[in-house]
Amino acid sequence: MSESTLWWLLAGAAVALELFTGTFYLLMLAVGIAAGALAAHAGFGITAQIIVAAVVGSAAVVGWYLIKRRRDGDPSVRSMRSVNLDVGEVLHIDEWHADGTATVKYRGAQWTVIQRPGNAPTPGSYRVAELVGSRLLVEKV
Numbered sequence: 001m002s003e004s005t006l007w008w009l010l011a012g013a014a015v016a017l018e019l020f021t022g023t024f025y026l027l028m029l030a031v032g033i034a035a036g037a038l039a040a041h042a043g044f045g046i047t048a049q050i051i052v053a054a055v056v057g058s059a060a061v062v063g064w065y066l067i068k069r070r071r072d073g074d075p076s077v078r079s080m081r082s083v084n085l086d087v088g089e090v091l092h093i094d095e096w097h098a099d100g101t102a103t104v105k106y107r108g109a110q111w112t113v114i115q116r117p118g119n120a121p122t123p124g125s126y127r128v129a130e131l132v133g134s135r136l137l138v139e140k141v
Contacts, residue, residue, distance in 0.1 A: 007037030032057020079130040096121035
């Protein structure tokens with residue numbers, strides 16, 4: 001069995017393992033292993049094949065990590081209307097307390113309201129953005 005065949009079998013095993021686990025980093029390592037196979041096809045020695053596989057695989061993993069880090073995270077489940085029907089409802093707040101909270105009557109009960117950080121507490125209409133414990137996190141409409 002040739003060296004390139006072993007590399008391709010390793011790459012296939014890494015892809016199969018990635019499919020079972022869902023770890024995208026294994027796919028990046030499979031790219032490095034495939035680079036090792038291409039190096040074997042090019043006639044490089046075993047040391048050069050291993051170096052090519054390690055460098056390409058490591059670069060792919062680091063590149064994927066940097067790409068993933070730049071993306072915004074998934075939205076909080078607490079802020080999804082499909083999970084919490086209060087999200088998106090509009091409230092009118094007449095007065096804010098000194099501690100940055102307000103009390104409103106909503107759905108027949110008294111609720112404590114907090115505002116997203118960075119906004120001035122002014123009276124007016126607010127939209128429920130998220131339910132944090134038993135408090136409503138609101139943003140200005």
